[in-house]
Amino acid sequence: MIKTVKQRGGLLFEGSDWDFPTLQRIHDACEEIALGELGLDVYPNQIEVITSEQMLDAYSSIGMPLFYRHWSFGKHFAHHEAFYRRGMRDLAYEIVINSSPCISYLMEENNATMQALVIAHAAFGHNHFFKNNYLFKLWTDAEGILGYLEFAKGYIARCEERYGETAVERTLDAAHALMSHGVHRYAGKTKVDLRQEEKREQERRAHEEQVFNDLWRTVPAGHKRSRADISLDKRRAALGLPQDNILYFLEKSAPRLQPWQREILRIVRHVAQYFHPQRQTKVMNEGTATYVHYKIMTRLHERGQIGDGHYLEFLKSHTNVVFQPSYDDRRFSDFNPYALGFAMMQDIERIVTNPTDEDREWFPDIAGRNDPVSVLRDIWASYRDESFVGQFLSPHLIRQWRLFQLHDDPDMLDGILVSAIHDERGYRRIRRQLAREYDIGWTDPGIEVVDVDLAGDRRLLLQHKVLNDWPLDESETKLVLQHLADLWSYDVLLQEIDSSEKVVKEHVAHPRSLFADSRFS
Amino acid sequence: MHIIDRRLNPRGKSLENRQRFLRRAKDAVQQAVRRSLQSGNIRDVLNGGQVSIPIGGVAEPSFRRGEGGVRDRVLPGNKDFAEGDIVPRPEGGSGGRPTEAGEGDAEDDFRFVLTREEFLDIFLDDLELPDLAKRRLSETEEVTPTRAGYTVSGSPSNIAVGRTTRLAMMRRIALRRPKPEEIEALRREIEECESEEKRLALEAELKSLTDKSRRIPYIDPLDVRYRRFENTPKPVAKAVMFCLMDVSGSMTEHMKDLAKRFYILLYLFLSRRYEKVEIVFIRHTEKAEEVDEETFFYGPATGGTLVSSALLAMRSIIAARFDPTDWNIYAAQASDGDNSYSDGSLVGQLLQYEILPLCQYFAYIEVGEEGEDSSTSDSPIWNLYEGIRSDILPLAMRKVCRRNQIFPVFHDLFQKQQAHSKTEP
Structure with missing residues (x-):
C-alpha cells in the first residue's frame, strides 16, 4: 500500500512495454481500488506469465494447469491450434482458475494496457466471484482442487501402467460421455473436501488389502434369499433410485466394475462437479468480472494512473468484449454473456442510484x-x-x-x-x-436412472422426461448409451416419456465385452 | 501476490495427448494423408500439412436434445415485430432455426495440422522392402551390450548392489560377525550388572566381540561384484537400392516429372525407414553414369537411349561394391519404354540371366504422356519385360501417366506382403 501511495498521481506505465515491476505496480494499484473502494473479498492472487502455445495447452485441458491424459484433450489442442494458426480465431486474453491462490494466466504477447485489463478482470473480478458466490462455496473446494488434480493425474497414470492404456482409455471415454449427467444438482449433507479424497482412496485400498482372504472365495455360498419377493420400492430405496447422477449411480452400483474403474468414475464426477457452478453462472461470472474491470480501469484513469491514450485503448477492447450483435446480424450466435451481464449490472447501478x-x-x-x-x-x-x-x-x-x-x-x-x-x-x-x-x-435433458431388474436380467432402466416434444438426438444418444451399457455390463433401456407419462420412444443398448480383459472373476 | 514466469517451462505439455489422439484417429488420418497426396504438390505435402478427417471415430458424444419439439427463444434487436406477428420459416434451414448454427453439430469435418514427421510416419506406415532375407552377421561395429553375469572388477557405475550386499551378508554370517544388537545388549547388561566379577567377564566378552566385529568388516572389497556386459553382434540386413532413370531426349518434361516424383517418394521412404540402405543413382541416355542425388534429381541431360548401358553399369557396380551374398539388392527403373531396336536382345539377356537372379526385387515404372490411356499400345521395353516376367523372377511392372497415379502405384509396389514377410527369419 505504501508503495502505491507514493506512485499516486504518477502513471503506472508508459508505452506498451511491461516488465515484472510494472505488473506488480498494476496489481497493487488495482488491489487498492478493488479492496478499498469496491470492498471486494478475494483469494490471494498468483499471476503467471505464459506464451501463446502454453495458452493453447491450457485450453485443451479445460483451463487447468495439470490434468490427466486422454486423447480428447489432444483433439481439442489440434483443433484450437489449427484455428489459431490460420488466424481465424484469437486466443482468449486470460484464463483464471478457481483455486486458492487464485491463478490467472497472462499472455506475454499482450501489451501493458491489456495486462492491466486482464489483472482487473481476472485477478479481482472473477476472483471475488469465485470466493463469494454461494454455488462456488457450496460445490467447489478452491484450496483442494490443484492437489486433487495432481492425485487424479497420478492415479490414472498408475492405472494405465497396471491395467493397460486401452482399458483405462475405454473407461475414461465412457465416463466422459456421461460427464454432463455426473453431477449432484442438490446439495447433500457434507461439503466437498477434495483434499480428503486421496486419503480416502488410499484407506479404501489399504482396507481391501488388509481384509483380503482368498479362502472366502472357496466358501460355499449360503442359502440365497429369493429376490423376486423384494418389492419394487424396497429395491429402489436400496439402490438410491431414482438417481439423476448417472456416474454416481454407476460408481456405487454397477455390478462388474473393478475398484480402479470406480475410482476413475469418481474422479471424472468430481471434475464435472467442480465445473458445475461455472456452467450455471456464465453471465454473472463474466458480468461481474467485466463490471469490476470497467470500474477499476475507470478509477485508475480518474486518478491519473493510466494515460488518456491507454484508456482509449482499453475502451476499445472493452467495447469489443461487450458487443452484442442483434439477431439478424451475421455475427449473431447467441447472447454474449459478457454483454448481458455487464449491461444488467450497469442497469442495477442505475436503478440503485x-x-x-x-x-x-x-x-x-x-x-x-x-x-x-x-x-x-x-x-x-x-x-x-x-x-x-x-x-x-x-x-x-x-x-x-x-x-x-x-x-x-x-x-x-x-x-x-x-x-x-x-x-x-x-x-x-x-x-x-x-x-x-x-x-x-x-436446457440439459433430464435423465434419471429409475429401476434395475435385479431379479431378472439386470437390465438398467433410465427415463428421459421429454419437455415440449423435444426428443434426444438419436445418434448421439445411441453412442452414449453404448458407453453406459459397457460400464453397467448388462442391457440398458432408455425410455423417453412425455408429460402424461407415456413412452414416446425407446433406446436400447447391449454391452460389448470391452473390459473383459480386465475382469478376473 | 506472486508473479510467476512460466514461459520457460518445458514445452509440448500436450504432446502426449496429441499422440494418443493420432493413434486413435489413425485410420482416418491415414486416408486423409493419402487423399492429400493425390491432389497436392508432393514437395509441399511432404512438408507436413493440414488434413481434415471425418469426426466419426473421435466423436465425444453426450446426451443432447435433437431436432424437433416446441421451442421458445428470446432474441435481441427487434426491428419491427409486434406481438402476434407470424414470421415465415426461413427456406432450407433444418427446422427453420437460422440462429442455431453455432450449436456445435456443424462439426462434421475435423481439421488440424500434422507436422512433417507425423505426416511422413503415417504416409510410410505400411510400406516395406520386400524379401529382406539376407541378414548377415556384420563384422563391423553393429553390436549391442547384453548382460552376462557378474564380474569382480568393473566400473563403479556398474556395481551390482544387490549381489554385493548378499555376498557381504553371507560372509558376515559365515564368519559369525557379532551383530550390533548383541553388542548393545551386552553393554546394557554391563551397566545393569552389580557383581564386579561378572562384570569383568562380560567386559572381556564385549572386548572380544568388538574386536571381532572390527576384524570382520561389514563390506569387504572381496564382496563387491559388478554387472558384466558382453557385446553381441546384431544381425543387420544390408540393402542397396539402384535407381535407374532414363533421361534421354524422348522423355518429355512431364515424363521426367513423373519419374522424379516416383524417386523422391522412394528416396524418402528408404531414408526414413531403413538406416542401412545404400542408394545408387544411375541415369542413362545412350551411356550410363552413376551420379549423386543432386544431379540425379536436378541435373539436365539429353541424348539417345540404350537401356542396356544402365544395366551394365549396375552389374559392374554390384561386382565392385555389393557382394550379392551379403547384400539385399533392389532396383527401380523408370523409363518411357523406348529403346533402340538393336539393344532389345541384350537388355533381355542381361536382365533375365544376370540382374534379376541377383535382385530381391526389381520394379519397373513406365511413364507415359498425360491423358494417354495406360492400357493402349505396349512399348518395346514393356513387351520385352512382359516376356521375361515369370513367377520365380522378382519383377514388378506398372504404368503411370498422371501425377495422381504415382502414390497408388508406389504404395502398390512396396506394400507389406504376407508372403514376403514369411520368408524373413
Whole structure:
C-alpha cells in the first residue's frame, strides 16, 4: 500500500512495454481500488506469465494447469491450434482458475494496457466471484482442487501402467460421455473436501488389502434369499433410485466394475462437479468480472494512473468484449454473456442510484438505495444466472436491447410466432423465458436412472422426461448409451416419456465385452 | 501476490495427448494423408500439412436434445415485430432455426495440422522392402551390450548392489560377525550388572566381540561384484537400392516429372525407414553414369537411349561394391519404354540371366504422356519385360501417366506382403 501511495498521481506505465515491476505496480494499484473502494473479498492472487502455445495447452485441458491424459484433450489442442494458426480465431486474453491462490494466466504477447485489463478482470473480478458466490462455496473446494488434480493425474497414470492404456482409455471415454449427467444438482449433507479424497482412496485400498482372504472365495455360498419377493420400492430405496447422477449411480452400483474403474468414475464426477457452478453462472461470472474491470480501469484513469491514450485503448477492447450483435446480424450466435451481464449490472447501478418510477415499482428493494457496490456484492453472492435474470432483468433493459420472444411450434405451418415484445404485456414473459434459457435443469435433458431388474436380467432402466416434444438426438444418444451399457455390463433401456407419462420412444443398448480383459472373476 | 514466469517451462505439455489422439484417429488420418497426396504438390505435402478427417471415430458424444419439439427463444434487436406477428420459416434451414448454427453439430469435418514427421510416419506406415532375407552377421561395429553375469572388477557405475550386499551378508554370517544388537545388549547388561566379577567377564566378552566385529568388516572389497556386459553382434540386413532413370531426349518434361516424383517418394521412404540402405543413382541416355542425388534429381541431360548401358553399369557396380551374398539388392527403373531396336536382345539377356537372379526385387515404372490411356499400345521395353516376367523372377511392372497415379502405384509396389514377410527369419 505504501508503495502505491507514493506512485499516486504518477502513471503506472508508459508505452506498451511491461516488465515484472510494472505488473506488480498494476496489481497493487488495482488491489487498492478493488479492496478499498469496491470492498471486494478475494483469494490471494498468483499471476503467471505464459506464451501463446502454453495458452493453447491450457485450453485443451479445460483451463487447468495439470490434468490427466486422454486423447480428447489432444483433439481439442489440434483443433484450437489449427484455428489459431490460420488466424481465424484469437486466443482468449486470460484464463483464471478457481483455486486458492487464485491463478490467472497472462499472455506475454499482450501489451501493458491489456495486462492491466486482464489483472482487473481476472485477478479481482472473477476472483471475488469465485470466493463469494454461494454455488462456488457450496460445490467447489478452491484450496483442494490443484492437489486433487495432481492425485487424479497420478492415479490414472498408475492405472494405465497396471491395467493397460486401452482399458483405462475405454473407461475414461465412457465416463466422459456421461460427464454432463455426473453431477449432484442438490446439495447433500457434507461439503466437498477434495483434499480428503486421496486419503480416502488410499484407506479404501489399504482396507481391501488388509481384509483380503482368498479362502472366502472357496466358501460355499449360503442359502440365497429369493429376490423376486423384494418389492419394487424396497429395491429402489436400496439402490438410491431414482438417481439423476448417472456416474454416481454407476460408481456405487454397477455390478462388474473393478475398484480402479470406480475410482476413475469418481474422479471424472468430481471434475464435472467442480465445473458445475461455472456452467450455471456464465453471465454473472463474466458480468461481474467485466463490471469490476470497467470500474477499476475507470478509477485508475480518474486518478491519473493510466494515460488518456491507454484508456482509449482499453475502451476499445472493452467495447469489443461487450458487443452484442442483434439477431439478424451475421455475427449473431447467441447472447454474449459478457454483454448481458455487464449491461444488467450497469442497469442495477442505475436503478440503485437514479431510479425512475417504473424501477421503484419493479424493484422496491433496491431502487434508490444509493450504494450500488454493496447491492451488487449481495447479488454476486447469492444468485445464479437463472435467478439473476429472473429477478433483475428490468423493463428498461428489455426496451434498450429490444428483446423479443419467438414461439416455434412445428405444428404451426404458417411460421414462427412472435409471442412477446418489449411492451407492458411482454416484459414478464420475456424475462421468464430468458431466465429459463439459463436454467440448466431446463436446457440439459433430464435423465434419471429409475429401476434395475435385479431379479431378472439386470437390465438398467433410465427415463428421459421429454419437455415440449423435444426428443434426444438419436445418434448421439445411441453412442452414449453404448458407453453406459459397457460400464453397467448388462442391457440398458432408455425410455423417453412425455408429460402424461407415456413412452414416446425407446433406446436400447447391449454391452460389448470391452473390459473383459480386465475382469478376473 | 506472486508473479510467476512460466514461459520457460518445458514445452509440448500436450504432446502426449496429441499422440494418443493420432493413434486413435489413425485410420482416418491415414486416408486423409493419402487423399492429400493425390491432389497436392508432393514437395509441399511432404512438408507436413493440414488434413481434415471425418469426426466419426473421435466423436465425444453426450446426451443432447435433437431436432424437433416446441421451442421458445428470446432474441435481441427487434426491428419491427409486434406481438402476434407470424414470421415465415426461413427456406432450407433444418427446422427453420437460422440462429442455431453455432450449436456445435456443424462439426462434421475435423481439421488440424500434422507436422512433417507425423505426416511422413503415417504416409510410410505400411510400406516395406520386400524379401529382406539376407541378414548377415556384420563384422563391423553393429553390436549391442547384453548382460552376462557378474564380474569382480568393473566400473563403479556398474556395481551390482544387490549381489554385493548378499555376498557381504553371507560372509558376515559365515564368519559369525557379532551383530550390533548383541553388542548393545551386552553393554546394557554391563551397566545393569552389580557383581564386579561378572562384570569383568562380560567386559572381556564385549572386548572380544568388538574386536571381532572390527576384524570382520561389514563390506569387504572381496564382496563387491559388478554387472558384466558382453557385446553381441546384431544381425543387420544390408540393402542397396539402384535407381535407374532414363533421361534421354524422348522423355518429355512431364515424363521426367513423373519419374522424379516416383524417386523422391522412394528416396524418402528408404531414408526414413531403413538406416542401412545404400542408394545408387544411375541415369542413362545412350551411356550410363552413376551420379549423386543432386544431379540425379536436378541435373539436365539429353541424348539417345540404350537401356542396356544402365544395366551394365549396375552389374559392374554390384561386382565392385555389393557382394550379392551379403547384400539385399533392389532396383527401380523408370523409363518411357523406348529403346533402340538393336539393344532389345541384350537388355533381355542381361536382365533375365544376370540382374534379376541377383535382385530381391526389381520394379519397373513406365511413364507415359498425360491423358494417354495406360492400357493402349505396349512399348518395346514393356513387351520385352512382359516376356521375361515369370513367377520365380522378382519383377514388378506398372504404368503411370498422371501425377495422381504415382502414390497408388508406389504404395502398390512396396506394400507389406504376407508372403514376403514369411520368408524373413
